[in-house]
Amino acid sequence: MVALTSEPIDVAAALTFLQSEQAGAIDFFLGVVRDNTQDRSVDRLEYEAYDRMALSEMQKIADDAQQRWPILRYTIIHRKGILQIGEIAVLIGVSTAHRAAAFEACRYIIDTIKQTVPIWKKEVFTDGEEWVNAHP
């Protein structure tokens, strides 16, 4: 399943969702808000999404991953709104029979999300703010 949410991401619920009797491996990738970028001190991040397209692009990535690896279950959840240091911005979870496919699929999904899904993050510093990747 893919989702956008304004609520904190529930890792335990995602784990329960991914479990299956055929699954020998469950991989998670958690993208977390850190307190600095390029030596600037970050106060918080603000995420914004073009919801309908973000969901459809995330679904395309999930469908692609399912074509490439024998995925049993997957979950892709992205936060929106204001996030504080330490909060989970994105969760990717994949269950497969064996670990190699779970690692590879997880990495493919997060790397592709960063390239194509219309979600934007603004870094709010202690001394200013900036939309990430927006400027040359």
Place this chain on the structure above:
Amino acid sequence: MDSSVSVLLFGITRDLTGQSAVSVPLTEGDNVGDLINQLHQNYPALAGIRSLLVAVNGEYAESEQILVHHDEIALIPPVSGG
């Protein structure tokens, strides 16, 4: 037939224009490239953005795609999810 389309704005494009949607005049037969040119004329500050893509009805569009007035059009500045 001349008309206009509404273009949804997100992220830095919303901040630069101060609006979450703008109306852009469109002539029949105009494509995505024409729309981008119009937007650059009306909002010169957009030139400072690294790249601008356009989505039509929720899908990335090529610059040759022809627009019609009931399309849902969105300007997509560089994405930065994750």
